[in-house]
Amino acid sequence: AQSVTQLDSQVPVFEEAPVELRCNYSSSVSVYLFWYVQYPNQGLQLLLKYLSGSTLVKGINGFEAEFNKSQTSFHLRKPSVHISDTAEYFCAVSPSNTGKLIFGQGTTLQVKP
Amino acid sequence: GAGVSQSPSNKVTEKGKDVELRCDPISGHTALYWYRQSLGQGLEFLIYFQGNSAPDKSGLPSDRFSAERTGGSVSTLTIQRTQQEDSAVYLCASSLGGSLLYEQYFGPGTRLTVT
Numbered sequence: 001a002q003s004v005t006q007l008d009s010q011v012p013v014f015e016e017a018p019v020e021l022r023c024n025y026s027s028s029v030s031v032y033l034f035w036y037v038q039y040p041n042q043g044l045q046l047l048l049k050y051l052s053g054s055t056l057v058k059g060i061n062g063f064e065a066e067f068n069k070s071q072t073s074f075h076l077r078k079p080s081v082h083i084s085d086t087a088e089y090f091c092a093v094s095p096s097n098t099g100k101l102i103f104g105q106g107t108t109l110q111v112k113p
Numbered sequence: 114g115a116g117v118s119q120s121p122s123n124k125v126t127e128k129g130k131d132v133e134l135r136c137d138p139i140s141g142h143t144a145l146y147w148y149r150q151s152l153g154q155g156l157e158f159l160i161y162f163q164g165n166s167a168p169d170k171s172g173l174p175s176d177r178f179s180a181e182r183t184g185g186s187v188s189t190l191t192i193q194r195t196q197q198e199d200s201a202v203y204l205c206a207s208s209l210g211g212s213l214l215y216e217q218y219f220g221p222g223t224r225l226t227v228t
Protein backbone atom coordinates (compact mmCIF):
# COMPACT_ATOMS: atom_id res chain seq x y z
CA ALA A 1 0.00 0.00 0.00
CA GLN A 2 1.13 3.50 -0.70
CA SER A 3 2.06 5.79 2.17
CA VAL A 4 3.46 9.24 2.78
CA THR A 5 5.85 10.35 5.50
CA GLN A 6 6.34 13.98 6.41
CA LEU A 7 9.52 14.01 8.37
CA ASP A 8 8.91 17.16 10.38
CA SER A 9 5.77 17.84 12.39
CA GLN A 10 6.73 21.47 12.98
CA VAL A 11 9.09 23.82 11.16
CA PRO A 12 9.79 27.23 12.72
CA VAL A 13 11.48 29.75 10.45
CA PHE A 14 12.08 33.49 10.38
CA GLU A 15 10.43 35.72 7.83
CA GLU A 16 12.32 36.04 4.51
CA ALA A 17 14.33 32.89 5.22
CA PRO A 18 14.19 29.88 2.87
CA VAL A 19 12.25 26.80 3.90
CA GLU A 20 12.04 23.15 2.90
CA LEU A 21 9.27 20.83 4.03
CA ARG A 22 10.20 17.21 3.56
CA CYS A 23 8.01 14.46 2.16
CA ASN A 24 8.86 10.87 1.33
CA TYR A 25 6.54 8.35 -0.24
CA SER A 26 6.41 4.63 -0.74
CA SER A 27 5.01 3.25 -3.93
CA SER A 28 5.65 0.41 -6.30
CA VAL A 29 3.57 1.80 -9.14
CA SER A 30 3.07 5.07 -10.94
CA VAL A 31 3.26 8.02 -8.61
CA TYR A 32 1.08 11.09 -8.46
CA LEU A 33 2.09 13.57 -5.78
CA PHE A 34 0.50 16.65 -4.25
CA TRP A 35 1.05 19.38 -1.70
CA TYR A 36 -1.95 20.97 0.01
CA VAL A 37 -2.03 23.90 2.44
CA GLN A 38 -4.49 24.58 5.23
CA TYR A 39 -4.41 28.14 6.53
CA PRO A 40 -5.80 28.74 10.03
CA ASN A 41 -9.57 28.32 10.07
CA GLN A 42 -9.70 27.67 6.34
CA GLY A 43 -10.20 24.64 4.11
CA LEU A 44 -7.53 22.67 2.29
CA GLN A 45 -6.17 24.26 -0.86
CA LEU A 46 -4.02 22.72 -3.58
CA LEU A 47 -0.51 24.20 -3.76
CA LEU A 48 0.92 22.08 -6.56
CA LYS A 49 0.94 18.61 -8.06
CA TYR A 50 3.21 16.25 -9.97
CA LEU A 51 1.55 13.91 -12.45
CA SER A 52 4.29 13.47 -15.06
CA GLY A 53 6.87 15.41 -17.05
CA SER A 54 9.28 17.89 -15.52
CA THR A 55 10.37 16.88 -12.04
CA LEU A 56 10.39 20.50 -10.84
CA VAL A 57 6.86 21.67 -10.22
CA LYS A 58 5.91 25.26 -9.53
CA GLY A 59 2.82 26.10 -7.53
CA ILE A 60 0.97 29.06 -6.09
CA ASN A 61 2.40 31.62 -3.69
CA GLY A 62 6.00 31.06 -4.81
CA PHE A 63 6.22 27.43 -3.70
CA GLU A 64 7.88 24.70 -5.73
CA ALA A 65 8.59 21.01 -5.27
CA GLU A 66 10.92 18.53 -6.86
CA PHE A 67 10.04 14.93 -7.59
CA ASN A 68 13.04 12.69 -6.94
CA LYS A 69 12.31 9.11 -7.94
CA SER A 70 15.59 7.63 -6.70
CA GLN A 71 15.09 9.12 -3.25
CA THR A 72 11.29 8.68 -3.31
CA SER A 73 10.92 12.28 -2.20
CA PHE A 74 8.78 15.28 -3.06
CA HIS A 75 10.11 18.10 -0.89
CA LEU A 76 8.41 21.49 -0.89
CA ARG A 77 10.53 24.65 -1.00
CA LYS A 78 10.18 28.40 -0.92
CA PRO A 79 13.19 30.74 -1.19
CA SER A 80 11.75 33.45 1.06
CA VAL A 81 8.76 32.95 3.36
CA HIS A 82 6.24 35.49 4.60
CA ILE A 83 4.26 35.64 7.81
CA SER A 84 1.20 34.77 5.74
CA ASP A 85 2.73 31.38 4.85
CA THR A 86 2.08 30.23 8.41
CA ALA A 87 -0.16 27.20 7.93
CA GLU A 88 -0.26 23.42 7.94
CA TYR A 89 1.09 21.71 4.86
CA PHE A 90 0.11 18.24 3.73
CA CYS A 91 1.90 16.01 1.26
CA ALA A 92 -0.29 13.46 -0.50
CA VAL A 93 0.01 10.60 -2.97
CA SER A 94 -2.63 9.04 -5.16
CA PRO A 95 -2.51 5.27 -5.64
CA SER A 96 -4.29 5.53 -8.96
CA ASN A 97 -5.72 8.00 -11.39
CA THR A 98 -9.00 8.23 -9.49
CA GLY A 99 -8.22 11.21 -7.34
CA LYS A 100 -8.30 9.27 -4.07
CA LEU A 101 -5.57 10.84 -1.90
CA ILE A 102 -3.39 9.36 0.82
CA PHE A 103 -2.12 12.15 3.06
CA GLY A 104 0.91 12.52 5.27
CA GLN A 105 0.58 13.62 8.88
CA GLY A 106 1.14 17.27 8.04
CA THR A 107 3.85 19.82 8.83
CA THR A 108 3.08 23.04 10.66
CA LEU A 109 5.09 25.91 9.23
CA GLN A 110 5.42 28.74 11.70
CA VAL A 111 6.92 31.91 10.26
CA LYS A 112 8.28 34.31 12.87
CA PRO A 113 8.90 38.02 12.38
CA GLY B 114 -19.40 30.66 -7.75
CA ALA B 115 -20.28 28.81 -4.57
CA GLY B 116 -17.78 26.38 -3.20
CA VAL B 117 -18.28 23.08 -1.42
CA SER B 118 -20.55 23.50 1.56
CA GLN B 119 -20.97 21.22 4.54
CA SER B 120 -23.49 21.11 7.32
CA PRO B 121 -23.60 21.30 10.21
CA SER B 122 -20.33 23.09 10.87
CA ASN B 123 -20.24 21.66 14.38
CA LYS B 124 -21.99 18.65 15.85
CA VAL B 125 -21.87 17.42 19.42
CA THR B 126 -23.47 14.06 20.06
CA GLU B 127 -23.63 11.48 22.79
CA LYS B 128 -21.86 8.17 22.44
CA GLY B 129 -24.16 5.62 20.86
CA LYS B 130 -26.25 8.09 18.86
CA ASP B 131 -26.40 8.20 15.06
CA VAL B 132 -25.30 11.29 13.14
CA GLU B 133 -25.67 12.49 9.57
CA LEU B 134 -23.25 14.89 7.92
CA ARG B 135 -24.14 16.63 4.70
CA CYS B 136 -22.03 17.76 1.76
CA ASP B 137 -23.15 19.97 -1.13
CA PRO B 138 -20.53 19.79 -3.89
CA ILE B 139 -19.83 22.43 -6.47
CA SER B 140 -22.51 22.32 -9.17
CA GLY B 141 -21.46 20.16 -12.10
CA HIS B 142 -18.76 18.28 -10.21
CA THR B 143 -19.16 14.57 -10.81
CA ALA B 144 -16.62 13.33 -8.27
CA LEU B 145 -17.10 13.62 -4.51
CA TYR B 146 -14.77 12.55 -1.71
CA TRP B 147 -15.06 12.25 2.07
CA TYR B 148 -12.00 12.51 4.32
CA ARG B 149 -11.55 12.58 8.08
CA GLN B 150 -9.05 14.75 9.93
CA SER B 151 -8.26 13.72 13.49
CA LEU B 152 -5.41 14.36 15.90
CA GLY B 153 -4.30 10.79 16.10
CA GLN B 154 -4.71 9.71 12.48
CA GLY B 155 -4.12 12.85 10.43
CA LEU B 156 -6.08 13.13 7.17
CA GLU B 157 -7.69 9.85 6.08
CA PHE B 158 -9.58 8.99 2.93
CA LEU B 159 -13.03 7.54 3.65
CA ILE B 160 -15.07 7.15 0.45
CA TYR B 161 -15.20 8.34 -3.16
CA PHE B 162 -18.11 8.71 -5.59
CA GLN B 163 -17.67 9.20 -9.32
CA GLY B 164 -20.76 9.63 -11.47
CA ASN B 165 -22.89 6.50 -11.56
CA SER B 166 -20.04 4.14 -10.75
CA ALA B 167 -20.00 2.06 -7.60
CA PRO B 168 -18.36 4.10 -4.82
CA ASP B 169 -14.88 3.29 -3.53
CA LYS B 170 -15.56 2.53 0.13
CA SER B 171 -12.10 1.22 0.91
CA GLY B 172 -11.38 3.88 3.53
CA LEU B 173 -14.45 3.46 5.71
CA PRO B 174 -13.13 2.41 9.15
CA SER B 175 -16.03 0.18 10.16
CA ASP B 176 -19.51 -0.92 9.13
CA ARG B 177 -20.92 1.84 11.35
CA PHE B 178 -19.94 4.27 8.60
CA SER B 179 -21.90 4.61 5.39
CA ALA B 180 -22.42 7.25 2.75
CA GLU B 181 -24.74 7.89 -0.12
CA ARG B 182 -24.95 10.38 -2.91
CA THR B 183 -28.40 11.18 -4.16
CA GLY B 184 -28.97 12.28 -7.74
CA GLY B 185 -25.28 12.62 -8.32
CA SER B 186 -25.12 15.74 -6.18
CA VAL B 187 -25.63 16.01 -2.41
CA SER B 188 -23.93 13.41 -0.25
CA THR B 189 -24.66 12.28 3.29
CA LEU B 190 -22.16 10.52 5.54
CA THR B 191 -23.87 8.55 8.30
CA ILE B 192 -22.18 7.27 11.43
CA GLN B 193 -24.22 4.84 13.49
CA ARG B 194 -23.70 4.19 17.19
CA THR B 195 -21.03 6.87 17.45
CA GLN B 196 -17.92 6.23 19.53
CA GLN B 197 -15.52 8.72 21.07
CA GLU B 198 -12.84 7.77 18.54
CA ASP B 199 -15.17 9.07 15.81
CA SER B 200 -14.52 12.62 17.04
CA ALA B 201 -12.82 14.42 14.16
CA VAL B 202 -13.31 16.98 11.43
CA TYR B 203 -15.05 15.40 8.45
CA LEU B 204 -14.07 16.98 5.15
CA CYS B 205 -15.83 16.74 1.83
CA ALA B 206 -14.25 17.56 -1.52
CA SER B 207 -15.52 17.60 -5.07
CA SER B 208 -13.90 17.76 -8.50
CA LEU B 209 -15.04 18.20 -12.06
CA GLY B 210 -14.15 14.60 -12.82
CA GLY B 211 -12.60 11.57 -11.23
CA SER B 212 -9.23 11.98 -12.89
CA LEU B 213 -6.24 13.47 -11.13
CA LEU B 214 -6.22 16.14 -13.82
CA TYR B 215 -9.07 17.78 -11.94
CA GLU B 216 -8.39 19.68 -8.72
CA GLN B 217 -10.27 18.67 -5.60
CA TYR B 218 -12.02 21.56 -3.86
CA PHE B 219 -12.50 21.07 -0.15
CA GLY B 220 -15.33 22.23 2.04
CA PRO B 221 -14.83 23.82 5.48
CA GLY B 222 -15.57 20.55 7.27
CA THR B 223 -17.91 19.39 10.01
CA ARG B 224 -16.37 19.13 13.46
CA LEU B 225 -17.89 16.13 15.21
CA THR B 226 -17.49 15.73 18.95
CA VAL B 227 -18.71 12.54 20.60
CA THR B 228 -19.15 12.87 24.36
